[in-house]
Amino acid sequence: MSRKVSQLKSARVKQGIEFTLTVDDCLRIYKDQLGICAMSGMKLDYGTPHSENKWESRNLSIDRIDCDGRYEVGNVQLICTSINFMRGRLPVDVFIRLCERVAGRSG
Numbered sequence: 001m002s003r004k005v006s007q008l009k010s011a012r013v014k015q016g017i018e019f020t021l022t023v024d025d026c027l028r029i030y031k032d033q034l035g036i037c038a039m040s041g042m043k044l045d046y047g048t049p050h051s052e053n054k055w056e057s058r059n060l061s062i063d064r065i066d067c068d069g070r071y072e073v074g075n076v077q078l079i080c081t082s083i084n085f086m087r088g089r090l091p092v093d094v095f096i097r098l099c100e101r102v103a104g105r106s107g
Contacts, residue, residue: 001023001026001027001030001046002023004026004060004062005021005022005023005026005062008062008071009021009071012071017070017071018070018071018072019070019071019072020070020071020072020073021062021071021072021073021076025073025076026062026076026078029073029076029077029078030044030046030060030078033077033078037058037078037079037080037083038063038077038078038079039063039077039079039080039083039087039092039095039096040079040080040083042058042080043058044058044059044060044078044079044080045057045058045059045060046059046060056082057080057081057082058080058081058082059080059081060078060079060080060081061078061079061080061081061083061084062076062078063076063077063078063079063083063084063087064076065077065092066091067089067090067091
């Protein structure tokens with residue numbers, strides 16, 4: 001977790017994004033979420049090699065709930081890398097609404 005937080009912090013600070021999140025914060029969030037993705041409910045992979053198929057990766061990703069906000073407790077959730085790729089910069093409610101529409105058409 002330390003490496004993930006350190007690399008993300010370095011990249012985001014260079015982009016001018018405020019980052020006050022600590023490794024301990026992320027570990028606490030991971031524990032509070034019971035090791036599952038906050039959006040999909042899938043078990044997060046933590047400390048394992050990336051999946052061969054990045055679109056199905058369940059590797060842990062630190063996601064800002066408000067994409068224009070800071071990396072701080074209360075504005076981050078831990079989600080699967082694949083979910084984070086799909087969401088991009090969409091607001092959570094818009095992303096969920098679109099996913100529901102897609103799911104409603106498949107079948």
